[in-house]
Amino acid sequence: MTIHVFFSETATLLNTNVVRILTPLSGAPFLSNSLGAKALPFSSDGSANSVLFENGVIWQGADKTDASALLVQGGRIVALDEDALAAVATSSLEITHVDLGGGFLMPSFGDGHAHPLYGGLEEFGPRVRAGQSVAEIVEEVRRFAEANPEQEWIVGASYDGSLAPNGLFDARWLDEAVSDRPVMLRAWDYHTVWCNSRALELAEITADSPEPVLGEIPRRADGSPLGTLREWGAIDLLSAVCPPFTLDQKVEALRRATAHYAGLGVTWVQDAWVEGTDIDAFLAAATQGALSTRINLAFLADPRTFPASLPALIAARDRVEALGHPLLTAHSIKFFADGVVENETGALLEPYCSGLHDHGMLVWTPEDLASAVATIDAEGFQTHIHAIGDAAVRVALDAIEHANAVNGPRDRRAVVAHVQLADAADLARFASLGVIATMQPLWAQLDALMMVLTVPRLGTERSARQYQMASLTESGASLAFGSDWPVSSAAPLDGIAVATSRTTNDGLPEGGWVPREIISAETALAAYSTGVAKQAFADLTGAPWGIIEIGASADLVWLSADPRATTPSLMPTIGILGTYLAGATTHSAHNK
Structure with missing residues (x-):
């Protein structure tokens, strides 16, 4: 029996103009018709990119045996172990060989909860994350303001909230760096903001301001706002008058x-x-x-x-x-x-x-x-x-x-x-x-x-x-x-x-x-x-990812060492040698 498999994602996936190539795979001996088996038919028409990973540990999951070779075509995993090597040996196609060099290949990582837009926007403001004291943060705000005189607001993130007692930061500390323009800094938790006096003034936050719904305005002994705002009900008071990013x-x-x-x-x-x-x-x-x-x-x-x-x-x-x-x-x-x-x-x-x-x-x-x-x-x-x-x-x-x-x-x-x-x-x-x-x-x-x-x-x-x-x-x-x-x-x-x-x-x-x-x-x-x-x-997608098995999308990460055999303290030093999304290289340490 011959089974035709259709691929919808290829190495062109990340190009500006997304191309969907539907390639029936035929012309090669069919090794198995089960997604849980070791191979899919290997195309002989050369229309889909082919990559062989070998010479390393290929982790298929906690309850599975490690593999030694993996073949990708058209953005999907089509064969493992001996079947991958056999398909390559009998093929006349141009196949890219990736020598893992004793490294570790596994399903790529995902991030189940993050804020990439906010993370990217941090680079447009003062680099306060590295500040290890209030004085260092204030100095970085001063430096950024002087280097960017055209900016109407100084907006940055994200400072360490543990650097001031009880996480309470005073507007007057920022006033020492910038007093003529508003400053708004988000804390590391993104639930707290520290601002200067000019920002409080523009937001009309005063001693007479009531506590906002779903927010808090910490105050000094005389009732005046301190300069720290907690939770979005208070932060929105500043956001309403701060120009948005373009x-x-x-x-x-x-x-x-x-x-x-x-x-x-x-x-x-x-x-x-x-x-x-x-x-x-x-x-x-x-x-x-x-x-x-x-x-x-x-x-x-x-x-x-x-x-x-x-x-x-x-x-x-x-x-x-x-x-x-x-x-x-x-x-x-x-x-x-x-x-x-x-x-x-x-x-x-x-x-x-x-x-x-x-x-x-x-x-x-x-x-x-x-x-x-x-x-x-x-x-x-x-x-x-x-x-x-x-x-x-x-x-x-x-x-x-x-x-x-x-x-x-x-x-x-x-x-x-x-x-x-x-x-x-x-x-x-x-x-x-x-x-x-x-x-x-x-x-x-x-x-x-x-x-x-x-x-x-x-x-x-x-x-x-x-x-x-x-x-x-x-x-x-x-x-x-x-x-x-x-x-x-x-x-x-x-x-x-x-x-x-x-x-x-x-x-x-x-x-x-x-x-x-x-x-x-x-x-x-x-x-x-x-x-x-x-x-x-x-x-539930046409090409599942997060797993290594036949028919899955080739979403993979190549590590320089096996985390299972690495002391936890050394895990952060393991190199990311390559990242692949549906077979397309999105990161390569060798191209840096």
Whole structure:
């Protein structure tokens, strides 16, 4: 029997003008007719690119035997091991040979929760992320302002919120650098802003300003605004008067951001916070060939405007689907259930130790969140909920459970992102509800941020229940990893190093922090590849990715060493030698 296989993505995928080549594969001995077997028929007409990877370890997954050779044609995996070598040996085609040099080939990484647009935009402002003190940040703002006298506003990100007591930064510190123009800096968490006095003045934020809905204005003893704004209800007061980035700047930001991701071995990113004004930038970036990764958009559902905003959310999805670009989708809706622990807006079941904000802040009432999730679920969207505190995690799971009950069974793959703190009673609900826990493994360490801002707010007992990755996995829950970049490093290997050790870069504490939650390297690699692919519904596409098997899309990453045999502290030093999206090279260390 002869089987004809049609490929829709080729190495031309990343060109400005996307070409779809439909190539029937015929003319070669058919080795198997099962996607789970070792080969597909190998084309003899030369119309599809062919690449053979060999001389290294090819990781097929935690429960599979490593392969030694892999053949790609037309952007898909067509053969493995001896079948790959046999197909090449009998072919007259020109085949590119990639000598892995003893390296490690695996399914490419995905990022289940990130903000690539924001990450790319950081490069347009002062480089405050590197500042290790308030004085260094202020000096960088001064330098940037002097070098860019034409800029009406000085906008930058993202400073370390632990550099000032309780994360509270004074406008007067920035006034020393720039007093005649407004300055607006986002903190690393993107839930907090530090601004100068001129920015407060233009936003008309004064001692008489009431506390905004879903926000907070920290004040001095005399009632005047300090210069720190917390959560979007307060930050929006500044955003309303700050000129937006241009379309060209946003497109360039996405070009830089996705190129950065390709250099880290990533081929799919969940942008977890997209607003209506950003849609044009994503469409333009796709059309102009500016994307080096696949991106799925999660449109923000704002409790202050929902459900009136629902038609606009549906229309935004329709625009993306109408473009039909293979690298851009819009399947998801983003909800914030709460804020973050570090500014005490993360929602907790029990009060904060300081008591400043008592139980924190729920962005939606439980009833409104459940209703909203059921509404967007009925429209076919995937739910993606930011939930940091244990109260927020419970409310998020309750909302998803409500949608399941109201709308009936279907393959939802709802996501709860972060899951920093979850009550024991809620851990088993992830598996029973089919909810994917998309977590940030890099955060599971006792770094300065944890010691200065987090542990004092949660206390010792609750702190030891953070980031329960092993417990969730053992419960049968689906685990996916993400970086939340630019909040923290976008490099998957940085996160995997922490997930497999629970230590800082200095190896502290010895034996790991909360060692019972340490996971194996294979579990961590799977969470950053197959786990994210499941979140992305990759298995339901014509060419599934996130796996190495016959018929799958050749989304691959070539590492210089085997992470399974590498000490966690050395994992971040493993080189990314090549990244391949549907067989197309999006990053090559040899071409730098």
